[in-house]
Amino acid sequence: MGLSSPSMIDFRSDTVTQPGTAMLSSMMRAPIGDDVFGEDPSINALESLSTSLFGMEAAVFCPSGTMTNQIAIKCHTRPGDEVICDQMSHIYLYEGGGIAANSGASVRLLAGDRGRITAEMVAAAINPVDIHKPSTTLVSLENTANRGGGSCYEFADIQSIKEVCLQNNLKLHLDGARVFNAIIAKKESPKWYGETFDSISVCLSKGLGAPVGSVLLGTHDFIQKARRVRKLFGGGMRQAGYLAAAGIYALENNVNRLEEDHRHTKMLETALAKKDFVGDILPVETNILIFEVNGRYTSPLLTAKLKEHGILAIAISPTQVRLVVHLNISPQDIQTTISLIETL
Numbered sequence: 001m002g003l004s005s006p007s008m009i010d011f012r013s014d015t016v017t018q019p020g021t022a023m024l025s026s027m028m029r030a031p032i033g034d035d036v037f038g039e040d041p042s043i044n045a046l047e048s049l050s051t052s053l054f055g056m057e058a059a060v061f062c063p064s065g066t067m068t069n070q071i072a073i074k075c076h077t078r079p080g081d082e083v084i085c086d087q088m089s090h091i092y093l094y095e096g097g098g099i100a101a102n103s104g105a106s107v108r109l110l111a112g113d114r115g116r117i118t119a120e121m122v123a124a125a126i127n128p129v130d131i132h133k134p135s136t137t138l139v140s141l142e143n144t145a146n147r148g149g150g151s152c153y154e155f156a157d158i159q160s161i162k163e164v165c166l167q168n169n170l171k172l173h174l175d176g177a178r179v180f181n182a183i184i185a186k187k188e189s190p191k192w193y194g195e196t197f198d199s200i201s202v203c204l205s206k207g208l209g210a211p212v213g214s215v216l217l218g219t220h221d222f223i224q225k226a227r228r229v230r231k232l233f234g235g236g237m238r239q240a241g242y243l244a245a246a247g248i249y250a251l252e253n254n255v256n257r258l259e260e261d262h263r264h265t266k267m268l269e270t271a272l273a274k275k276d277f278v279g280d281i282l283p284v285e286t287n288i289l290i291f292e293v294n295g296r297y298t299s300p301l302l303t304a305k306l307k308e309h310g311i312l313a314i315a316i317s318p319t320q321v322r323l324v325v326h327l328n329i330s331p332q333d334i335q336t337t338i339s340l341i342e343t344l
């Protein structure tokens, strides 16, 4: 199952995973067809597996989580509308300005707690009906929150936000790139999400370990619109069933094991907390560890030092380092990393 550089322990992201032999052989066996004609049996199977897991009406398979988020935003808004989200949201920070470029929508950024916003904050950010103001039409949540260090919402807080959306006729979208990390960490059911959100984007290529792909879920009507927008964005794929088969394998085999990644992340946290050059560590809830570096290291110096020892991490700011644990990080890799941390 070799990593691209087998000697390296790669904590840069949970996107670096490589398919193992079992996933590869289910990809090789996948029945395929032209998905633009709706004729790829593997994609149809992935879409129906996803809808039944979340208890939603319909789903569409797309090349990336950026595309599923951007399609959702375009389907829920009209040009000039306003989207409410946290200021550190992926949809705002890391999707190339797509809210404006693809949907012509403006954005109201909220200063949440580690990427999580509240019902009160949402209620206060909704524009009144006034010809001067953009119409607020959509709220987007991220769970887990990437820049929040893999933080999770309490489900009751999501339900309170939903109440505000219902009262104000707003749609509610979930950027669930890592929603299964939240579901496992908080012992939730995907059905709760399906009942609450108007649309959900789920990445198969993050912690679930598929090489490519995301699924967007919603009502039949919504997904019909989404298929048109996917085509518009150039995301209509043909015999992509090979990729969908990897997604099915991931959903069937790689969800419950996320608990192991979360345990490994806690072990790294414990080792780092003992070091004098480590400042604040964002509370570890899932598979992401973000910590402040001070004293004799800056974050670029520390990541360079780790790299000399075969460990890859990312300096996300001059003083912050991020480690992400995933299914290609073995218990032995964790032990090796902890032993190295002890020597720094």
Ligand SMILES: *Cc1c(COP(=O)(O)O)cnc(C)c1O
Binding pocket: 063, 064, 065, 066, 067, 069, 090, 091, 142, 145, 146, 175, 177, 178, 203, 205, 206, 214
């Ligand atoms: C990775 C990620 C996405 C989607 O990214 P792609 O690389 O386009 O698949 C969306 N939201 C969050 C929070 C992510 O971490």
